[in-house]
Amino acid sequence: MPDEELRIGVFVCECGRNIAGTVDVETVRRYAESLPGVVTSQVNRYTCSDPGQAQIRKAIAEHKLNRVVIAACSPSLHQPTFRACLRQAGLNQYLLEMANIREQVAWVHMREPDAATYKAQETVKMAVARARYLRPEQEMEVPVTKAALVIGGGIAGIQAALDLADAGHKVYLVEKEPSIGGKMAMLDKTFPTMDCSI
């Protein structure tokens, strides 16, 4: 168990009707409130919106939250958004956990609202359980080599290489054939301008 007292905030997103159309978010919110370590549980209409994020930052300050659970969409979509929100509130971004109740609950159990609500509750429970053990993590910073590799010397590779080179970066343009030009070089004229390809 972590040393400090756990103060978890849960934020349940309606995502308009996307989630709230299937999942009874108020039931989920109330359920989350009952979970150990949860000090506040709130519903947002759109958690990712500015007002939604402001509500989270406010709650972090008000309730001295040290873990944040957001029950909304897939982390692949808005985890970066909410990590930034935590950073702004002065909290380490690794103290965030997302419960995916949209792509993996509301949208896949649309004809079973009760079962979907139950699954959403349990998904939040799993996220809160995990959040209890989250720790602040420091990201490692690595230097960036100021050069780019472009694989393929067709029209796309040539254009990308030129843009990067014009911006002052060193570019290695690698082409497996003996000449660059790719398929485009074989074309006579090109649409819609009917001009020459080479």
Add this chain to the structure above:
Amino acid sequence: MMDAGRHPNIELMTYTEIENITGYVGNFHVTVRRKARFVDESECTACGDCVPVCPVIRPNEFEMGLSTRRAIYIPFPQAVPAAYLINIDECLGDVPIACGKCLEACDKKCIDFDMKDRIERFEVGAIIVATGLDVFDPTGLDEYGYTRYPNVITSLEFERLISAGGPTEGHFIRPSDRKQPKRIGFIQCVGSRTEISPDGPNPDGSRGHPYCSNICCMNTVKDSLLLKDHYPDTEITVFYMDIRAFGKGFEDLYRSSKEKGVRYVRGLPGKIREDPTTHNLLVTVENTTAGRLETHELDMVVLSVGFVPPEDGHIKKLLTLSNTSDGFLLEAHPKLRPVDAPAKGVFFAGCVESPKDIKDSVTQASAAAARAQRLLNKDRVSVEAITAWVDHDLCTACGICVKVCPYGAITADPKQKIKAVVTEASCAGCGACAAECPQDAIVMRNFTDLQIMAQVEAALAENPEEKTLVFACNWCSYAGADLAGVSRLQYPANTRVVRTMCSGRVDEDFVWRAFELGAAMVLVSGCHFGDCHYMTANHHTQKRVDKMWDRMERWGIRPERLQLEWISAAEGQKFARVMREIEEMRRQVTREEIEETKAIIAKRWRKRRK
């Protein structure tokens, strides 16, 4: 092309293959093989004196085999670099008795038969993949007779025949009698928008692919205008199912083609026959607008062939890239990050991502360059803190983690009893080491045993016998589950998903704990082999699950209750189907069986743990 060849910031490496790429965002180590051209690229002036003396004649690939080249050649007159090369497999060699004639003919003495492939290494911060496309080969569509009838050609062969720089210097003639054809037909969607099914007539895609190749409609419109320009009295018929003229200026071009008398017939021909004496072609088609069967006699037919994804498994594997179901590369997000690869620091440009025309390729290339610059303009970049560290109080220096790490990021010496150390910068965060460590001495930051076990326990605290616990890897299976959601595919609601970065992270302990808590079914899911975001980490998943199945058999637990599936990010359908299939299996699991399993696990697994 010329600009790229002479730009001071571009190091152009043609006739070069990627041997290896290692490293991570901001710090990639690239190894290339610069194949020997046998002609000094910097000295060659492309005078061409070597060509007439070369006795080896081969089909010219650039001209689609419509003309010939020698064993010493330049791919095409405007090639960059403007230098000759020798195809050494075709060349007779430099021994005077065999040949060596080009050596004498070259005044600049830039031919060198001792030239060897050179391996070069360099470092880059970002990579743009622009490996392009292949063109569909219509040989599999036997009804069009591409390999049998000389006057059936592909749209790419058409390009060479109408090009002033091509084998006929732009005089458009047909192959059978070298006369100018008067009646020309174009057949659209050759190799595109075709059904593929495992049991149907096109299981391997040799008859085409389901997607639209994007450019063929406009390419034919353009070709019809070129013909009308050069030979206004040519009769042109285009056989199509839909004309997709959706881009800027495209509709004008299509209209102008129709105004110039090009006939558009809605319907794809079922068959082409040839008159053996005239080599004219008889095209039978159902004109679906007129509702009648028509036969058109034509002098020449152009097959408007589509795109196929390039065969470049090597680069895909090196950069851990995946495909969408059509074979083109999968982007990080189809709308919000369309030119980013899921792997950080890698970007896509051009047709390798999807079929597109020149304008879109150029646009995407500029976007990819801008995305790469966003990275290159920084001095430092942060990498996610999902890395492993070793608790030396627990580590016994057994060395198992060293063997399973796909990145060689861990060092340890079992003989000298030197405990394991992780090089953080090389660790990509798959967690295979943490799953394999017999001492549980490895901690995966942000995916610790404690964190994952807490999820497992929370998921199975209530009614575990009614549930399926799913371990899904972040990059493929979890994304596949998301896609099922985006596609609104419905499946049973008794699934509980635990996300790990890689299926290789799924520790035996997680699975046994799930069964001990009474789970009816457990699914471990990850990327297909070759698609794993962590190179070969999912091979360890397979091995581990095999081992667990053996144990279950020995212990008297039905192995079917632990399932293993490879589900890609593009396989939302498969995720939903697997969930439905597993639910069928779950219904067969009785409460008695679950109680029995709990007792077995308590005895066997708990004993092993001690």
